[in-house]
Amino acid sequence: MNGSRAVTPMGSAAASAWEELVTAALLGTERRTPPGCPPGRQAPVTLLDAAAVETVRRRAGLRPAPAAARLEPAAADPRPPLPPAAARRLALLLADRPGTPGGSGRRGTAPDLMELLPQWLAAANAHGFAAPPQVLPALLDAARGRTDLRPAALAFAGPRALWLARLNPDWRFALRSTPGGGAALPGAEETERIQQLWQEGLFAERVSLLAAIRAREPAAARELLETTWATERAEDRLMFLDSLRMGLRAEDEPFLERALADRSRNVRATAAELLSALPDSALAARMAVRAGACVALDHANSAEAGGGTRGEAVLVVEAPHECDAGMERDGVVAKAPAGRGERSWWLGQLVEAAPLGSWSGRLGGRTPEKIVALPVADDWQGELHAAWCRAAVRQRNADWSRALLGAPSTPEAGGPGAVSLAERAKLLATLDSAERAAWVAGFIATHGLSEAFQLLGVCAVPWAPPLGRAVVDALNIARDAGSYPWSFSGVMGLAERCLDPSEADRLDGLLAIPDEGEDASPGAGSYWAEAFQRLVGTLRLRAAMAEELRN
């Protein structure tokens, strides 16, 4: 019997008698006669008789084995348990995991439950409920397959999930995703433990430690990093430096300035990028001077250059002629990518790193709107505006973002103007959520849904009422235009997850199958009805989910 079986308390005599039987059976009674058996025709039967008695005796004599070392109990979860209805809902959402075979490709009218899991988790976390222990394996499996679920899933799963993850290699990701691998991080006062973990810990543990301290006490994290900075490997320096991005402040400047002289180019570039996000830093001031030297107002030439009325100002751009050592030290990359002129490449980097606040003073006290509206001579507008966009995103400057976005209803907002959709989405992210929603609503009202997906993705959930109405109206127009709903499946999916559930009642009118118009695609009407049914069904389900968690 192997070691994992229960102990059989047989005397050694009985044990060896059984061994003899097994040996005789393996070799055959023709070659080996078991003890106490007469050889001959009856030997196999006698052997089987004896083995049957031994087998039943051995089984009947099984006794428990000594227990192995007990597990350290999981840390208590002080959060209140889920209401029963919410616990049932969670079981349903988790039962709909992808990878479970079956189900057809077409979506039909039923809600996509897995897509609702992120919301459910966010709501449960907002209420501060504890996860039922028995769902943790399914929850960890779901989070294992979808990295975007992990932060919310692990927050909800709580301390017991980390306890479990230490027992099952499939769930190691949970330890990596949680600061300190789930072990309690040293508290602020435990300087000795902090020092020990920082000196001896694994790289991932050190990154987590640094991030945790940075969140708690930004200066202390920087000081800790400085103690070992000179001895870290280049790729580690890069990661550690990057963790200063969170809670970046003016006090970090001296350290970052020193990092500009780092041996590694990537470290230098990151230090420069961080410094340029500090508008009052010396680097930002140097960049402001450099960028300012490249862009100037010209009143005299305006008539010839832009063809506008006399006296109207024009921006004239004079890109740098060289990338000097000072620029390189401040993070400007000298070598342009293939296909780009190096002068415009340098200009872009200077303008991107220069503090946006410096332009107004340099350009006659104009507001960002006025500056963006200025005509630009010699086709430099694209390059200049793109650099300003990057600067607005990096410096999270809402005034400049608003100016660069322009009015959502302008025709160029819908087309591939100077500012791409991806850049617009990034600019929108610097605005507050109400303004963001209003801009996207205006955009959809003018340009429809075909370009809206990326912009909707940055809007706060649930969508503000004007935005929700704009999306529903646009879907309705698309239906009336006779196209198929799957051209809009991306937006539909977003609407299912993001529309305010209270809008469900307003959608009831769209559930019926409309009369087919002459130029409509065949059968489109019933597919639209199906899509709207799924939308309404999902909204009602979300309302029910929210209600269950409130009880």
Add this chain to the structure above:
Amino acid sequence: MDRCEDRLSVPGSTFDVMTQQGVRWTADQVLALAPDVSSRKAGSKLGASGPWSEAGSSDEGTVWGLCKGSGSKPYQTVVDIADATGPAYKCSCPSRKFPCKHALGLLLLWAGGDGAVPRGEAPGWAEEWLTGRRKRAEEKRAAGPAGSPSGDPEAARRRAERRAERITAGATELEQRLADLLRGGLATAEQAGYGLWEETAARMVDAQAPGLAARVRELGAIPASGPGWPVRLLEECALLHLLDRGWLRRDELPDGLAATVRSRIGVPGSAEGPPVRDHWLVLAQYETADARLTTRRIWLHGAESGRTALLLSYGAAGRAPELALPVGLAFEAEVSAYPGAGQLRAALGERFTPPAPTEVRPPGTTTTCAAERYGEALRADPWLDSFPVTLDRVMPVPVGGSWQLADADTDLALPLAPSAVAHPGLWRLVALSGGGPVTVFGECGHRGFTPLTAWPEGVVGQAVPLC
């Protein structure tokens, strides 16, 4: 030997909860009814109010609704969960799955309890089907259990005799094959491979001894089952030999043991035991399947009688067996035992209440007593692989690549069966325990302990199915 007394987990258990009619099931309990994984998935997608209209439920345990499908006319779905012979389903969809995804979705919607399935009067189409069903059930009950198909007892006796003769011939042939095997040595079995055993199994099927055939087929798999196979093969050969001898000399055996032998050989019997009326807690439900047959095993615990009973239900390959009971719920019913010493198998008779939530838990015991019970049970049925027990205050503990269930209050532990270590249910058990004690129902046998259901320690908590 110290006496193994059961420790009652819920002293003075009451059945107040049983009177709450129309208590809703949990999603897990509904999904357990699904015939396969794809129905499970399709059903859970329909468990939202979107496609449903005019849904409702009655206090008598009926749920109905209209489900929008791909056609113009919605499907009419009705489920009777109070039916005495198990949940009954009716749906106008063309699916041959049973229950279909619409019935599952409707039950999930009902279980979700968010007002999508209000109390109400059943519509005409549902009422019609219900009355028809209940009338037929009434007639069947009135007709009584005396429904023996062939009226001629003399013919039946002759058939039984002919069958016994064929089994005897089969058992004799099998004895010969076992003797040949042992004479040449088990080592030859490794080379002979599957074919030899398959052929022998087919001979046993011809001999109308399905129990022997199944055991022979299992012998065929042992030589490839990893280290220690000669020991396992000798054990199983010896027990098969014991069963052969038991059949050939059944006239000399006490009645109970002879009945056990007949049942192990696979001679069909009928549940002749007196009906025991009790509140039966559903301890566990799980399926095993081979290429031909799906077997569903349902363990019940009688709250008043203290008895443990096993219900078996079969489905043709790929189809779910019809009988399904949600784990953790209890219902009042009559159960009759099948013959045979140490046999726990029973047949479900009349049911008096639908399954409803309960606070009853099976009384638990220690690992030492669990092992002892299995040993005791072997006395009546030496072919028993495992015996159902509830362990009280145990905790899962990893040991090497395997796991144990350790007593919280002693230094002893039962190893988990290898199949249980590989099963995902293990992690639900570990998660529920969190390093602390839990109550675990399962099967304790010579391969180790197989956990089937667990309850959290202390305060009332739902049963967590592990299988």
